[in-house]
Amino acid sequence: MLADTPEAYWRLGESAGTVAADSSGNGHDATYSGPLLGQAGAIVGDADTAVYFGSSGIIQTGSTGLLPSLDSWTVETWVKVPATGTLMEMVSWYPGGYFWGHGSAYILGISEQGVPTYTLQDVSGNLIILKGPAAINDSSWHHVVGVLDRQGGAVKVYVDGKEVASAPVAALGLIAENGTSLNIGHQYRYWTEASHFQGMMDEVALYRGALSAEQVGNHYDTGRGLSFDSDGDGVPDGLDKCAATPAGSIVDTKGCITQCPSQTSSTAIDTAVQEALAAQSALLAEKDALIAQKDATIASLNADNNLLTAAVASKEDTVAALQREVATLQAAIADKDAALAALNASIAALRASLAEREQAISQLQQQVSALDGTIAALTSSSDAKDQAIARLNSQMSLMFTAAQLDKAVLDAKAVAQQELMAVLVGNLRKVFGDAGFSLPGGTAIEQITSFTDALGKMPAGQIKKLHELTGR
Structure with missing residues (x-):
């Protein structure tokens, strides 16, 4: 994720305190208010932790606006949500702490049906709301990304590395920045309704530009451990059930040679190779036998044909x-x-x-x-x-x-x-x-x-x- 130069990147890995550090190096630290820290994180093979939001809690940046007034941007996070049936916001920004009727806004959230949503509103009140086709409130980690791509002419939502919804962006005008803080896990004010996020959240990032589908896919693969292959057996660590496979070993889709051993000796490999060669030799012998049988059958048919030809000639004579x-x-x-x-x-x-x-x-x-x-x-x-x-x-x-x-x-x-x-x-x-x-x-x-x-x-x-x- 850092390779794609985020504007802000909150890993949410603190075990105590009130500061959510910005790992981008751009100084956009945020403040914890209520969430439970030090929970098991979303990234496979990474000890960095996540936060849990219950019935209350919020993470807020300072009073400096993030992203609006740009042509394009990307909002990204990992969430683990139970089935609640509640409208919730994961990452949101809007002026004055209000949304409807108060100009520019963007919200990455979850609907009452549990599907991901991405809402954008310009200064004139023009609105785009995207919804994903499938619910993600299944108590499993999901990677959710919202992209505003004015150059590409589209607004997109990605779930677990795949694009799931899109809409043209032509009708959307300026989304102006006015110094309002960014909210993570809670909408500050939705008229009189307060909508708290409930569940786990990890790895929140903002980008000053539209991530490509390939970049989003790489972020998801990295998070699930699919881009690391520590033992070099061709199976990413996130899927590898047999670590430390000897170099040159032939493995299955789980990274195991046979019966998922932790380590296979060269003798076992040699034995397997010899067995494979023997099986190959047997198959070749069987193939040769079949070819010989085919040739014999053809010769017999030719002989019968010659006899028939001679009989016909004799009959004609x-x-x-x-x-x-x-x-x-x-x-x-x-x-x-x-x-x-x-x-x-x-x-x-x-x-x-x-x-x-x-x-x-x-x-x-x-x-x-x-x-x-x-x-x-x-x-x-x-x-x-x-x-x-x-x-x-x-x-x-x-x-x-x-x-x-x-x-x-x-x-x-x-x-x-x-x-x-x-x-x-x-x-x-x-x-x-x-x-x-x-x-x-x-x-x-x-x-x-x-x-x-x-x-x-x-x-x-x-x-x-x-x-x-x-x-x-």
Whole structure:
């Protein structure tokens, strides 16, 4: 606090007497009137004491005004207040000992609800009243600061190092100094009401300027012992439950290595380090094992994938081979159908030839009948007999007998059949590659029947070759 050059700083650490010394060096000593001195102070780790205000008591400066007529200032104190439900003033200044209606004033106080308040009034009666959001009358030490910052354009209240309320300062005019004394712990006159502060108070200070939020926070940390670290373990003394921690020790948030020892030997530290290293090694080994397991799993999955790929490829090859075989069978069936069609065509042609020859025989038979009629006519006319006989002989010279004609037709059919079968047998010998191949059967008709039966049993390739040889 002294580093921020207060205008006045009353530590209130006297154990007896009536003088409250000003530690700022500016000579603003104050006078005790009624408070109980020598009480346990607010600052952690500091033997300096505090004062207690009961139902009466006040601390007053001399008749020289403090702070008003300045552009900015700060009022600071530590208080420990029980739950009272009473309007109280901690630090106050106003002219003539009155507040309302008597011009300039500033008051750092506590409301009936127990929340901190900061009240400012200028010479024209313009008023700013700030209230904190939470009560501080909980019988615990609290750091309360009121700031008038004209350069920053705001009035602020801080509690325990944190800003809790603020308001713009533009409407506030001059707060004039008139030599009125400063009151600590009691308002001299509030019209006819006297409002005594009840509770503990310590470390009251005034500054001729606005403290920053960082400065206020540092004051609070210092008061709670949060800025000192005597054993250098990184935990401030105010929070350190294990003093004198050996240098280089690893500590928890309470400043303790394990089980809050007062001092830890180097052997214990070495043991802890070895255990930590062993645990780290175990974790690394576990990590390596997990990595190896992961690699093995990936390799297994890759192998399964390769097998699946090979199976799919094999299946595709099999399907392609089956498709080729189906195509071959379809082609063979087509060739067989074509060969059968060609054979049927040959048989149909043979039957047509036979029909033509039978028609010729029928015509010859008709001519024979005509001859018979001619002979009958000749026998009925004796005069023309010789002439008829001559004509008959002429016709007969051109004709065979009916028996000869029948035999000629049958012989022709037999020759045609034999010629056809000779061609077929010759082609079949080429197909089978067997020069001695023959069709069973004593006649051409029997051989044709044997060939028809054999054709239905022939492979497609042989049928295709036979088709090529016959040209059909």
